[in-house]
Amino acid sequence: MFASALRRLFTLAGSPTVRAVADAVGVSAATVSNWRTGRHLPAEFETVEPMLVWLTARATSNRHVVAEVVTVSQWQQLFSTATGRDPALPVLTQIATAAEQWALDTDTSEPVQLDAARFLLLSCVAVSSTGVLTLRVPELPAAAGRIVAELVEIGVLSLTPDPGDENQDLVRLTDLRVIETWSRLSTWVEQARPVLISRSALEQDAQRWATAGRPRAWLYDHVRLTLTADALIALSPDLGAAGTQSAAFWFGAATTAHIPPGTVTEFWAASQAASLRTLRVHQMIAAVLIALIAMTLGLGLALGAVTA
Structure with a gap:
């Protein structure tokens, strides 16, 4: 039933090739072919969802077939039924x-x-x-x-x-x-x-950062770190009272116990380090400017005393 509906969606979307769909959603042509024929459906709906969204967008661009297009939420129900995991x-x-x-x-x-x-x-x-x-x-x-x-x-x-x-x-x-x-x-x-969005954004940003080769430009600045730390704390119990208080970071009150493990921890630590380096550079620049101003004022006073 799922495969039959999927083949119909291919038709409504203009009959794109399996290769074209695979390239568009970032999976192999064999995987798309298996889904289209009903073989080897993925374990989770989120895996097949990008393909359904892409095909649905193409199909709904044709106003003559919009009424026949199954919505993505309906696809999810159909998928759950097809995989036998749909609690009544x-x-x-x-x-x-x-x-x-x-x-x-x-x-x-x-x-x-x-x-x-x-x-x-x-x-x-x-x-x-x-x-x-x-x-x-x-x-x-x-x-x-x-x-x-x-x-x-x-x-x-x-x-x-x-x-x-x-x-x-x-x-x-x-x-x-x-x-x-x-x-x-x-x-x-x-x-x-709001705090769930912040945590999910952190996890998604960390994953993209790691996948892209860990570019420094994608790291969080001190403002984003502080705001996200507040969200992570709001989603965690009183870790200090539980006796699990761990190392703190420079920006934000979150500790290592609040940070999701894995890539997120690496991303967070790298963002903290980069923000700290930026802060120190700004402090050095400010110190140099203050010193120059002081020297200028001192020189002005000295010149004023000489001319007087």
Whole structure:
């Protein structure tokens, strides 16, 4: 069904060649061919989404076929059905009901744990470059184990094997639509959207920086570092109270414990170093200017004394 709809989209988009589509979206022609025939669909919708967006844009430019074009959100539903990973809405509603009851009980008995759950769930949400909420796989502190276990039992979170470590599991939201069905989580996400955007932008910028060969011009300046640090702190629990306080940076109050690991840490450290070098250059220039002004004033006074 998915392949049939995709072949129809190719036709509505003007029947571009597999090679042309592959070059446009940055995958191999064999990959596009497999998707078009229904073989070897990717594990995640985000992998095939750029191709669908590109074909849809071409198709909708023809006003005579707009009514026949499937929207990208409809494609996502079709993909979930095709890959057998589409939880029925009643199941999501049941999960949301159980999660809200857990939140009410926890808020009464251990309000600190509810706050920790909020941080945990927000760490599982990202914002794409187009402003759409997406799933994010976080790095979890050991202290989060109990909350993770409870939310997995409820169904809000799911565990998946870590491809890089067979003895490790990764945590993610069971389904992005849990945000829609659980009003408390929806409120948390909406309130945190500005800082979620900042964190996602940092992760996306770091990845592009690394892919492009780490150009210095793409690093953050001191203003961007300070603002992003504030967002990272807002998305983290009280790390100092937890006894995990780590090394601080020059710009912003965030520490290494607040920075997502991997490429982001490297990007952040490089931005800090570059901004510090810039600051020192500016300080040297300012010192030279002050010295010149002082010398000029002193020379003027000396000349004034001589002429007098």
